[in-house]
Amino acid sequence: MSDIPDTTPKAGTPEPGPASAPGLGRRRALMLAPLGLAVAGGAGFYAMLRGMGTGTYDPRGVPSALVGRAAPPFALPPLEAAGLPAFANTDLAALPGPVLVNFWASWCVPCIIEHPQLMQLSREGVKVLGINYKDKPADAATFLTRHGNPFARLGRDEPGRVAIDWGVYGVPETYLLDRGGIIRWRWAGPVTPEVLEQDIRPLLKRHA
Amino acid sequence: MRRLALTLCLLAGPILGGGALAVGLPSEMLRDPVQEQRARDIGHELRCMVCQNQSIEESEADLARDLRRIVRERVAAGESNAQVVAYVHDRYGDFVLLRPPFTLATAALWGAPFIALGGGLAAIFLLLRRRRALPAAAPAPLTPAEQARLAALEDDSAR
Numbered sequence: 001m002s003d004i005p006d007t008t009p010k011a012g013t014p015e016p017g018p019a020s021a022p023g024l025g026r027r028r029a030l031m032l033a034p035l036g037l038a039v040a041g042g043a044g045f046y047a048m049l050r051g052m053g054t055g056t057y058d059p060r061g062v063p064s065a066l067v068g069r070a071a072p073p074f075a076l077p078p079l080e081a082a083g084l085p086a087f088a089n090t091d092l093a094a095l096p097g098p099v100l101v102n103f104w105a106s107w108c109v110p111c112i113i114e115h116p117q118l119m120q121l122s123r124e125g126v127k128v129l130g131i132n133y134k135d136k137p138a139d140a141a142t143f144l145t146r147h148g149n150p151f152a153r154l155g156r157d158e159p160g161r162v163a164i165d166w167g168v169y170g171v172p173e174t175y176l177l178d179r180g181g182i183i184r185w186r187w188a189g190p191v192t193p194e195v196l197e198q199d200i201r202p203l204l205k206r207h208a
Numbered sequence: 209m210r211r212l213a214l215t216l217c218l219l220a221g222p223i224l225g226g227g228a229l230a231v232g233l234p235s236e237m238l239r240d241p242v243q244e245q246r247a248r249d250i251g252h253e254l255r256c257m258v259c260q261n262q263s264i265e266e267s268e269a270d271l272a273r274d275l276r277r278i279v280r281e282r283v284a285a286g287e288s289n290a291q292v293v294a295y296v297h298d299r300y301g302d303f304v305l306l307r308p309p310f311t312l313a314t315a316a317l318w319g320a321p322f323i324a325l326g327g328g329l330a331a332i333f334l335l336l337r338r339r340r341a342l343p344a345a346a347p348a349p350l351t352p353a354e355q356a357r358l359a360a361l362e363d364d365s366a367r
Contacts, residue, residue, distance in 0.1 A: 062257065062300075062301065062303045063301060063303075064301065065297075065298065065299060065300055065301030065302075066299075072299075134270070160270075160271075160274055161274075164271075164274060164275070164278065164299060165299060166299070167299040167300045167301065169257035169258055169271055169300070170257075170258060170271070
């Protein structure tokens with residue numbers, strides 16, 4: 001028994017207790033770090049999914065290179081069956097107030113989804129100008145007879161070259177031009193009621 | 209012999225060329241093989257905006273086919289590679305370039321490897337310094353009580 005020494009700490013040996021408190025705090029912080037990261041990641045994903053649900057965030061969305069620039073020069077033939085005038089870039093500068101330029105096709109399903117919103121805008125007096133992309137004239141005319149015609153002017157871009165000059169990568173795409181003919185906004189995808197209310201209406205007001 | 213060389217060249221083409229080519233139709237290709245090769249090199253640098261993860265040379269999308277045709281028209285018209293790329297870049301923006309340019313928005317993208325490398329080197333440096341610092345701090349000499357206990361333990365084990 002006598003060979004068991006007393007266990008009281010001696011001077012010079014590291015003392016456990018208050019001295020190691022900062023080390024313990026650091027360990028706790030390190031243990032909490034993954035949890036914090038997971039919370040931040042979760043919040044980020046939630047915001048993304050919410051945005052995708054309401055249509056305010058599109059992960060495939062790409063900003064247009066033409067925003068802030070004038071429309072590229074073009075002169076497209078009319079769709080005779082629709083009885084609308086042809087459409088050239090020189091028409092844009094002549095129009096008063098902001099206008100919408102909509103690329104669409106009769107074979108494009110989202111175009112059917114957005115059509116009521118275009119009709120509504122045109123009824124309210126907003127100038128909606130159409131460019132019919134890679135379509136057959138007869139099909140385009142049938143589409144307008146069935147769903148209504150919101151366009152003030154309509155050009156046919158059957159080869160799709162004018163669309164490439166605008167940086168279009170799929171129909172429908174909608175551009176908003178101010179009264180000076182400068183492109184201010186581009187939406188790739190259907191103009192849903194949400195897009196109409198949250199984006200187009202404020203923009204029309206701002207550029208009126 | 210010449211026929212063998214030609215066969216080998218034809219076999220090597222798709223292997224060395226790497227990556228699938230959507231330009232299957234001879235009518236899409238340029239007659240001049242040098243120009244066609246240039247058009248392919250340009251096309252491999254341009255993103256297909258529809259599929260987004262393929263170049264226009266690899267994509268079957270309509271828009272990619274249209275852009276392949278435009279690239280070939282411009283190459284045949286005598287434009288330089290940079291001019292052809294600028295034509296497409298002008299319309300579709302930075303995203304169309306599979307090798308994004310260095311801008312404020314892409315600084316993190318281009319900088320990430322260097323940040324990772326710097327972080328790794330810093331971690332190695334700190335670890336080595338700590339490891340070197342450890343043996344320098346020699347353990348404190350045993351106290352008389354500890355020496356006594358050690359002797360007692362050695363006595364025990366000797367028995």
